[in-house]
Amino acid sequence: MYDFDKLHNRIGTGCYKYDALNLYYKRDDLIPLWVADMDFGTAPEITLAMEKRLQHPVYGYNFRLDSYYQAFIDWVQRRHGWSIEKDWICNSPGIVPGINFAVLEFTNPGDKIVIQEPVYTPFSGTVKDHLRTLEINELVNDNGEWRIDFEALDRQLQGAKMFIFCSPHNPIARLWTKEELLQIGRLCKKHNVLIFSDEIHNDLILSDNKHIPIATLEDFADFTISGFSPGKTFNIAGLMSAALIVPNSKLNKRLKNFMFKMHMFAINSFGMVAFEAAYTHGDAWLAELLTYLRNNSELVRQTLTNSLPYLQIAKQEATYLAWLDLRYTGLSCKELNKLLVEKAKVALSLGTEYGASGEGYMRLNFALPKAVLELALNRIVETLKEF
Numbered sequence: 410m411y412d413f414d415k416l417h418n419r420i421g422t423g424c425y426k427y428d429a430l431n432l433y434y435k436r437d438d439l440i441p442l443w444v445a446d447m448d449f450g451t452a453p454e455i456t457l458a459m460e461k462r463l464q465h466p467v468y469g470y471n472f473r474l475d476s477y478y479q480a481f482i483d484w485v486q487r488r489h490g491w492s493i494e495k496d497w498i499c500n501s502p503g504i505v506p507g508i509n510f511a512v513l514e515f516t517n518p519g520d521k522i523v524i525q526e527p528v529y530t531p532f533s534g535t536v537k538d539h540l541r542t543l544e545i546n547e548l549v550n551d552n553g554e555w556r557i558d559f560e561a562l563d564r565q566l567q568g569a570k571m572f573i574f575c576s577p578h579n580p581i582a583r584l585w586t587k588e589e590l591l592q593i594g595r596l597c598k599k600h601n602v603l604i605f606s607d608e609i610h611n612d613l614i615l616s617d618n619k620h621i622p623i624a625t626l627e628d629f630a631d632f633t634i635s636g637f638s639p640g641k642t643f644n645i646a647g648l649m650s651a652a653l654i655v656p657n658s659k660l661n662k663r664l665k666n667f668m669f670k671m672h673m674f675a676i677n678s679f680g681m682v683a684f685e686a687a688y689t690h691g692d693a694w695l696a697e698l699l700t701y702l703r704n705n706s707e708l709v710r711q712t713l714t715n716s717l718p719y720l721q722i723a724k725q726e727a728t729y730l731a732w733l734d735l736r737y738t739g740l741s742c743k744e745l746n747k748l749l750v751e752k753a754k755v756a757l758s759l760g761t762e763y764g765a766s767g768e769g770y771m772r773l774n775f776a777l778p779k780a781v782l783e784l785a786l787n788r789i790v791e792t793l794k795e796f
């Protein structure tokens with residue numbers, strides 16, 4: 410019903426993925442497999458709602474109506490089995506701004522904040538930018554299976570103020586199990602640590618298991634801020650509307666006050682309409698998207714591992730970002746990047762962007778039409794087959 414094979418020329422739209430290629434890779438004739446957005450058009454139901462809004466020529470200050478909140482509340486119930494209340498929702502232009510607000514409001518300079526690497530770059534950036542103390546719990550690659558070192562985490566959470574958690578995880582593509590989530594929550598409770606659970610990828614589940622919001626387990630909701638957004642799910646990150654779920658009334662009040670003081674209560678007219686339309690009408694489109702992504706993920710795995718027997722790919726339980734272990738080549742990320750840019754003419758993300766432990770890994774975004782993905786994968790195989 411929806412066309413994910415359609416090629417959209419994004420050049421000149423001001424998108425990072427294509428228009429900033431030259432800035433980051435020093436050439437623009439590359440197939441971009443880096444920035445984490447998709448080359449698919451969003452759900453037509455969302456475009457239609459925005460078109461309707463566009464026809465009304467007044468774009469003044471906005472106030473979120475009850476229908477906006479209800480669409481989100483219903484989605485969280487329907488898709489994630491979590492009954493949330495309107496008062497729990499704190500609005501934010503994005504998850505990353507939300508992490509920044511929480512760090513500023515709930516920690517002080519010098520306070521210890523724990524993250525797990527490799528992980529989405531702004532986690533460490535936010536901690537460092539605000540002069541908090543960064544503590545890294547390294548994720549462990551056990552021969553292709555990624556797991557958490559809970560003993561180290563227990564030690565590291567001691568004396569910490571906040572744990573910034575990525576669930577599901579970018580870039581290692583893990584969907585955390587209930588057992589793992591329970592261990593994390595119990596350790597944070599034991600050490601009195603606030604959890605910021607970034608769940609932006611929570612609708613993009615490729616395995617047969619379901620995503621579990623950590624705040625739905627035991628009493629973890631009492632010390633957890635959960636970040637949800639239609640940005641990744643529906644490819645509308647550029648519309649900048651996200652929601653933080655904060656059930657604890659004291660934390661909730663403090664965060665809302667902080668946002669209020671920052672004048673963060675307004676919202677872009679189109680972001681508002683798209684958010685509501687996505688969560689009201691997006692199920693059918695998302696179901697087809699997930700089928701397409703599962704097929705692309707399989708294509709990545711088959712094409713690369715059939716021809717490059719030493720290459721390992723992290724199990725793709727979630728996200729459209731494949732985490733390639735290329736350490737067997739003996740090349741650094743910089744050297745791999747040079748080769749992939751100059752010979753394969755593809756732009757991947759360097760593993761080191763996600764922490765020092767990402768050395769020798771590259772991240773490949775496979776959310777693009779299959780025909781272009783095939784071309785990119787064949788070029789990668791040709792380039793790396795000498796190793």
Ligand SMILES: Cc1ncc(COP(=O)(O)O)c(C=O)c1O
Pocket residue numbers: 445502503504505506529575579607609610638640646651
């Ligand atoms: C784990 C994670 N969190 C947050 C973001 C970005 O969130 P936002 O655009 O809502 O700030 C990304 C984008 O790649 C991400 O992967």
